[in-house]
Amino acid sequence: MKNICKIALLSVFIIACNSKNKDAKKVPKEEKKTIILTPKLAHEVNGLTHCESVVYNKNENVLYASLIGDDKNGDGSIAKISLDGKIINKSFVKGLNDPKGIAITNDKLYVTDVTVLVEADLKTGKVIKKHTTEGTMFLNDVAVASDGNIYVSDTRNSSIYMLQTDGTFSQWLQSEDLEHPNGLLQVQNDMYVAAWGNLLGPNGAKKQSGNLLKVNMTSKEIMKVSKDTLGNLDGVQVYDKDNLVISAWRTGKIMKVNGEGLVEDLLTVGQSVGDILYIPEQKLLALPMNFQSQLLIYKFEEVEE
Numbered sequence: 091m092k093n094i095c096k097i098a099l100l101s102v103f104i105i106a107c108n109s110k111n112k113d114a115k116k117v118p119k120e121e122k123k124t125i126i127l128t129p130k131l132a133h134e135v136n137g138l139t140h141c142e143s144v145v146y147n148k149n150e151n152v153l154y155a156s157l158i159g160d161d162k163n164g165d166g167s168i169a170k171i172s173l174d175g176k177i178i179n180k181s182f183v184k185g186l187n188d189p190k191g192i193a194i195t196n197d198k199l200y201v202t203d204v205t206v207l208v209e210a211d212l213k214t215g216k217v218i219k220k221h222t223t224e225g226t227m228f229l230n231d232v233a234v235a236s237d238g239n240i241y242v243s244d245t246r247n248s249s250i251y252m253l254q255t256d257g258t259f260s261q262w263l264q265s266e267d268l269e270h271p272n273g274l275l276q277v278q279n280d281m282y283v284a285a286w287g288n289l290l291g292p293n294g295a296k297k298q299s300g301n302l303l304k305v306n307m308t309s310k311e312i313m314k315v316s317k318d319t320l321g322n323l324d325g326v327q328v329y330d331k332d333n334l335v336i337s338a339w340r341t342g343k344i345m346k347v348n349g350e351g352l353v354e355d356l357l358t359v360g361q362s363v364g365d366i367l368y369i370p371e372q373k374l375l376a377l378p379m380n381f382q383s384q385l386l387i388y389k390f391e392e393v394e395e
Contacts, residue, residue, distance in 0.1 A: 124394070126392075126393055127373065127390040127391070127392060127393075128390065128391055128392075128393045129344075129356060129357050129375060129388040129389070129390050129391075130388060130389055130390075130391050131386060131387075131388055132175070132374075132387050132388060132389040133174060133175025133386075133387040134175070134384060134385075134386055134387075135171060135175045135176075135177065135384060135385040135386075135387070136383065136384055137177070137180075137383065138155060138157050138169055138177075138180075138378075138383050138384060138385055139157050139158065139159050139160060139165075139383050140157060140158035140159065140160075140380050140381075140383055141155050141156070141157055141158075141169075141364070141378040141379060141380060141383060141384060141385050142155075142156045142157070142158050142189070142190050142191075142364045142365060142378055142380055143155065143156040143189075143190055143191050143192050143201075143231070143325075143364055143365035143378055144156075144192070144365065144366070144367045144376045144377075144378050144385060145192045145193060145194055145367060146367055146369055146376075147194055147212070151173060152170055152171065152172055152173070152178065153170070153171045153172070153173065153367070153376060153385075154168055154169070154170055154171075154182070154192055154194070154199065155168070155169045155171055155192075155378055155385055156168055156169075156186075156189040156190055156191070156192050156201055156378075157169055157180070157189070158188050158189060158190070158380070159186075159187075159188070163187050164185050164186070164187065166185075166186035166187050166188055166189045166203070167180065167181040167182070167183060167184045167185075167186055167189070168181075168182050168183035168184075168186070168189060168192065168199065168201060168210070168215070169181070169182060170182040171385065173372075173374065173387070175385075175387055179215075182215040183199065183201065183208075183210045183215045183217065184215070185217070186201070186203050186208065187203050187204055188203060188204050189201045189202065189203050189208070190202045190203075190229070190230050190231070190364075190365070191229075191230055191231030191232040191242070191243070191273075191274075191365055192232060192365075193232040193233060193234045193240065194212060194234075195234045195238070195240075196212075197211065197212045197213060198210070198211070198212055198218075199211075199212045199215075200232050200234075200240055200253075201232065202229035202230055202231070202232055202242060203220075203229070204228070204229065205222055205226040205227065205228075205229060206220040206221060206222040206226070206229070207220070207221040207222070207229060207232070207240070207242055207251075207253060207259065208220055208221075209221065221253055221257075221259040222259065223251065223259045223260055223261070225247065225249075225261060226244055226247075226251065227244055227246040227247045228244055228245045228246035228247070229242050229243070229244055229251070230242075230243045230244065230245045230271070230272050230273075231243045231271075231272060231273045231274045231284075231325075231365055232274070233274035233275055233276050233281070234276075235276045235281075235307075236276065237255075238255045239252055239253065239254050239255060240252065240253040241253075241262065241274055241276070241281060242274075243271040243272060243273070243274050243283070244271075245270045245271060245272055245286050246270070247264065248264060248265060248266050248268045248269070248270045248271065249261055249262075249263065249264040249265075249268070249271075250262045250263045250264075250268065250271060250274070250281070250283075250305075263305065263310050265312060266288065267303075267312045268283060268285065268303065268305075268312060269283075269285035269286070269287055269288050269299040269300065269301060269303065270285060270286045270287060270288060271283045271284070271285055271286070271303075272284050272285060272286045272323055272324050272325075272339075272365075273323065273324055273325045273326040273336070273337075273365055274326070275326045275327060275328070275334070276307070277328065279306060279307050279308060280304045280305065280306060280307065281304065281305040281307055282302065282303070282304050282315070282326050282334060283302070283303040283304065283305060283326075284302060284323035284324060284325060284326040284336050284337070285299060285300050285301055285302070285303055285323055286300060286322055286323065286324075286339075287299040287300035287319075287321055287322055287323075299319055299321075300319055300320050300321035300322050300323050300338070301314050301315070301316045301319060301320060301323075302314070302315040302316040302320065302323060302326065302334070302336055302347055302351075303315060314351070315347065315349075315351050316347055316351045316353060317350075317351040317352065317353075318351075318353060320336070320338055320345070320353070321338060321340060321341070322338055322339045322340040322341070323336055323337065323338055323339070324336075324337045324338065324339045324363065324364050324365055324366070325337040325363075325364065325365040325366035325367075327366060327367060327368040328368065328370060329346055329368060329370065330370060332348055332349065333346045333347060333348050333349075334346070334347050335347075335356065335366070335368050335375070336366075337363045337364070337365075337366045337377070338363070339361070339362060339363060339364065340361060341358070341361070342358050342359045342360050342361050342362075342363050343355055343357075343358050344356045344357050344358070344359070344363070344366065344375070344377070357388070359377055359379065359386060360379060360381065360382060361381065362379055362380035362381040362382070363377050363378070363379055363380075364377075364378040364379070364380050365378065366378070373389060373390035373391075374387065374388070374389055374390075375387070375388040375389075375390065376388075
């Protein structure tokens with residue numbers, strides 16, 4: 091009798107467990123939420139006369155921005171700005187004509203100024219030296235390579251110049267395949283080029299290429315990265331390990347580009363967005379706006395989709 095009772099109780103227990111398991115299977119699983127990074131305007135810095143380029147000094151945790159100024163020679167400058175959008179010094183480097191691309195390395199600041207590359211002391215802002223060579227026409231962006239050499243784009247004559255560590259300044263590469271380079275960025279053995287675009291096509295017809303390119307720094311082979319013609323590109327920065335972020339001056343678009351050349355729009359601001367800055371570890375994007383004389387600072391925030 092005891093055995094019969096045990097068997098009966100065991101049967102009830104098994105039925106109950108099976109019923110619970112069936113009910114458990116009916117409970118819907120919690121859906122996974124997608125987290126995306128969305129740019130939100132954090133600071134708008136005004137009064138920066140024709141702001142063109144911006145760079146980050148990690149040691150001081152500040153920004154430097156080039157201000158072209160108005161039409162007078164000598165009214166251009168480099169401004170020093172905090173990450174929260176406060177102007178620390180509007181004329182940290184002064185007496186420039188039409189400054190554009192900026193780069194910093196060790197204790198030096200380098201900025202292009204029409205046909206010369208200006209070298210200034212990063213502590214005092216005092217101009218130390220001006221580098222130039224025959225043939226420079228419209229020097230634009232500046233990039234510091236891992237070997238210490240400084241590379242400078244010349245948009246007008248479709249060239250890249252190099253300032254070697256021994257002080258020699260000369261043309262490194264000239265080719266219409268560079269599509270009149272604007273922004274420069276070295277990543278490992280490649281120099282990425284945000285191209286403004288070829289000004290004239292066959293028989294003088296207007297043409298605008300404006301691709302994202304990369305140049306092998308050993309062979310100097312020029313390759314297209316972007317699959318689509320983007321036109322009038324200006325700045326190029328590292329976004330993350332798989333993507334770059336670029337700016338298009340005419341359309342005001344900020345775009346993400348992966349290694350396969352696929353493009354994703356991040357945001358659109360006004361026309362004349364220049365040589366941008368992105369700080370990956372802080373998810374901070376700084377956009378110099380030439381016509382508007384502004385610097386827009388965006389913070390990428392995590393948003394559930």
